[in-house]
Amino acid sequence: xxxxxxxxxxxxxxxxxxxxxxxxxxxxxxxxxxxxxxxxxxxxxxxxxxxxxxxxxxxxxxxxxxxxxxxxxxxxxxxxxxxxxxxxxxxxxxxxxxxxxxxxxxxxxxxxxxxxxxxxxxxxxxxxxxxxxxxxxxxxxxxxxxxxxxxxxxxxxxxxxxxxxxxxxxxxxxxxxxxxxxxxxxxxxxxxxxxxxxxxxxxxxxxxxxxxxxxxxxxxxxxxxxxxxxxxxxxxxxxxxxxxxxxxxxxxxxxxxxxxxxxxxxxxxxxxxxxxxxxxxxxxxxxxxxxxxxxxxxxxxxxxxxxxxxxxxxxxxxxxxxxxxxxxxxxxxxxxxxxxxxxxxxxxxxxxxxxxxxxxxxxxxxxxxxxxxxxxxxxxxxxxxxxxxxxxxxxxxxxxxxxxxxxxxxxxxxxxxxxxxxxxxxxxxxxxxxxxxxxxxxxxxxxxxxxxxxxxxxxxxxxxxxxxxxxxxxxxxxxxxxxxxxxxxxxxxxxxxxxx
Numbered sequence: 001x002x003x004x005x006x007x008x009x010x011x012x013x014x015x016x017x018x019x020x021x022x023x024x025x026x027x028x029x030x031x032x033x034x035x036x037x038x039x040x041x042x043x044x045x046x047x048x049x050x051x052x053x054x055x056x057x058x059x060x061x062x063x064x065x066x067x068x069x070x071x072x073x074x075x076x077x078x079x080x081x082x083x084x085x086x087x088x089x090x091x092x093x094x095x096x097x098x099x100x101x102x103x104x105x106x107x108x109x110x111x112x113x114x115x116x117x118x119x120x121x122x123x124x125x126x127x128x129x130x131x132x133x134x135x136x137x138x139x140x141x142x143x144x145x146x147x148x149x150x151x152x153x154x155x156x157x158x159x160x161x162x163x164x165x166x167x168x169x170x171x172x173x174x175x176x177x178x179x180x181x182x183x184x185x186x187x188x189x190x191x192x193x194x195x196x197x198x199x200x201x202x203x204x205x206x207x208x209x210x211x212x213x214x215x216x217x218x219x220x221x222x223x224x225x226x227x228x229x230x231x232x233x234x235x236x237x238x239x240x241x242x243x244x245x246x247x248x249x250x251x252x253x254x255x256x257x258x259x260x261x262x263x264x265x266x267x268x269x270x271x272x273x274x275x276x277x278x279x280x281x282x283x284x285x286x287x288x289x290x291x292x293x294x295x296x297x298x299x300x301x302x303x304x305x306x307x308x309x310x311x312x313x314x315x316x317x318x319x320x321x322x323x324x325x326x327x328x329x330x331x332x333x334x335x336x337x338x339x340x341x342x343x344x345x346x347x348x349x350x351x352x353x354x355x356x357x358x359x360x361x362x363x364x365x366x367x368x369x370x371x372x373x374x375x376x377x378x379x380x381x382x383x384x385x386x387x388x389x390x391x392x393x394x395x396x397x398x399x400x401x402x403x404x405x406x407x408x409x410x411x412x413x414x415x416x417x418x419x420x421x422x423x424x425x426x427x428x429x430x431x432x433x434x435x436x437x438x439x440x441x442x443x444x445x446x447x448x449x450x451x452x453x454x455x456x457x458x459x460x461x462x463x464x465x466x467x468x469x470x471x472x473x474x475x476x477x478x479x480x481x482x483x484x485x486x487x488x489x490x491x492x493x494x495x496x497x498x499x500x
Contacts, residue, residue: 001273006158006264008254009247017192020244021266022174022199025151026191028268028275029178035146036274040472043145045444046110047468047482049283050103050124052448054082055455055484056365057105062215063098064494066222070098072500079129083486092133093229096126100222106365107217107347108451111290112153112281113322113398113408115160117168119221120175120281123148126225127179130232131479138474140183146275148179153277158266162326164257165206169224173202176228186236196241197231198224203256209326211333213344280403283439285431285447287365291323292353293429294409297436299357302414302424309359309382311417318391319410320398323350328388337384339375346374351386354412355379365451397427404434456484 006021017023035043057063070081070090079095080086082102089095100122103109109121127144130136136144152175161170177198181191202224208216235241246252254260269275286296295317306312317328324330327350335341336349346352346369356368359379367373397407411425430436431443445465452461464484467474474482 001267002270003265003267006246006253006266007262008249008251008260009244011249015244015247017243020192021246022195022244023188023192024268025174025178025195026181026188027271028151029147029181029191029195030186030188031269031271032143032182032185033269033272033274035142036276039146039274039276039278040142041441042278043142043149044468044471045439045441046121046145046278046283047124047128047471048444048448048465049109050121051082051464051468051484052444052451053106053108054099054102055486056108056451057102058083058455058486058490059492060105061494062218063102063105064492065215066098066101066219068494069498069500070094075133077133079132080480080483082484083491084483085485086480086483089132089480092129093226093233095129095132096229097222097226099125099129100225101218104218104221105215106287107289108284108287108365110281110283112156113290114153114157115399116156116162116171117322118152118156118171119168120149120152120278121283122169122172122221122225123152123176123179125222126176126229127183128479128482130180130229131183132482134184135476136183136479137476138471138479140185141474141479142471144179144183146278147182148175149281150269150275150277151175151178153280154267159257159264161257162206166256167204167206167208167220169220170199170203170252172221172224173198173228173231176225177232180229180232184232186232190232190235193235193239193241194228194232196243196245197235197239198228199245199252200242201227201231203252209348210331212335213342213348215344217344279433282429282432283444285429285439285443286363287368288347288353288363289327289350291319291327291408291410292347292350293431294426295319295323295350295354295412296357296363297430298409298412298424298426299354300361301426302412302422303358303361305422306358306414309378312382312385312414313417314415315354315382315386316413316415317350317354317386317388317410318394318413319350319388320394320408321390322398323394323410324388324390327353329386330388330390339380339383341374343369350388352383354386355383358382408432452484455486455490457487460485
């Protein structure tokens with residue numbers, strides 16, 4: 001890997017394209033280096049993971065809406081939709097839209113945290129949709145997804161968005177554009193223009209993850225993917241982009257991020273270097289924000305030492321900046337302790353999540369969020385006894401340059417009414433690559449079967465799993481079969497009318 005310094009330049013100073021971050025990203029994308037076997041295996045894992053999360057969310061209202069919009073844009077030989085028969089195909093950008101929303105709805109797929117936050121699996125739906133519509137094969141899809149993950153993760157390592165209250169999808173647009181460029185074998189110039197357009201059109205604020213969180217939290221990555229896909233289409237037709245998009249006098253760094261004096265360091269593979277970024281990402285065992293994963297596991301462990309939850313006086317969670325300010329009491333969001341809050345808010349409330357995990361000893365993507373479960377009086381009482389604090393050491397570990405040393409857990413103190421204290425800590429979630437029980441292919445398959453039970457027929461489950469595990473050798477016609485059909489009568493459709 002090579003570290004590239006990125007900063008702004010006044011317009012009077014000419015910055016050659018070869019020195020611009022967007023060109024360097026495009027060069028990585030157009031470098032047709034062989035994808036290594038362990039990367040291919042992880043790509044297959046994440047396709048399984050995405051499909052599981054998407055199918056479990058098919059009847060959520062936001063997913064119904066996105067699917068209705070997509071079905072209003074049919075295209076013969078287009079791309080498929082989760083839950084719908086493969087004979088029904090729609091325009092690739094709308095398949096990317098609907099499938100991305102479905103994947104993201106439950107906050108239950110992969111993650112990568114460094115200088116910023118991300119869900120790199122958000123690349124998959126858009127790149128797969130283009131592969132289906134443009135008659136690509138499994139090897140092409142693998143190449144595109146390896147690039148999408150690599151660019152997403154490298155940008156997240158180098159450029160912090162959340163400090164400036166910019167949503168993490170600002171890195172997703174460029175990574176999707178780069179991934180599509182690799183998939184289609186586009187030249188560096190076309191990918192360069194596409195990356196710049198995608199970056200320019202996917203800058204949004206973090207209000208989508210603040211206060212009264214709405215279904216837009218699931219729509220935001222779909223918005224970035226759809227914009228990136230459309231940007232590639234325009235650039236393939238000869239259109240250009242605002243340039244230089246990162247380094248320009250009036251561009252992203254100068255006015256949205258750190259300003260004219262800021263210097264960012266972005267790592268990117270050298271020419272001929274394999275794209276291995278996906279191996280630094282990690283999926284979720286539990287349907288909640290990633291910082292909560294280890295704390296759910298810790299709650300399961302600590303509950304065995306408590307004989308009466310009513311005897312708890314206070315729970316204090318000592319964690320990283322992310323834990324305290326994004327999902328903890330440091331956020332200042334009263335909705336995070338409100339029993340009337342929506343699921344989109346509750347899965348970003350560590351106060352709620354730790355309480356329910358402690359009381360129940362289990363976590364379920366649906367049952368743990370039902371209104372009946374949320375409003376249980378003993379849960380509300382305990383929930384309101386939980387507070388978080390930022391511990392500088394946990395923040396340091398969160399940003400540790402060595403992935404093996406990086407930590408996403410916390411230390412928890414449970415104070416009891418009799419004056420005693422129970423204390424424990426967990427560095428990473430059990431399912432993390434360096435956790436107690438790292439996720440392997442059987443775990444992904446178990447998660448898939450659990451989430452798709454009663455939604456996808458068993459023979460359909462097995463067909464999908466068999467097909468995706470042959471990904472490197474899949475032919476063009478096979479990629480449209482890389483879909484899942486819901487059992488007859490399962491899908492609910494949004495009955496409200498729109499424009500389309």
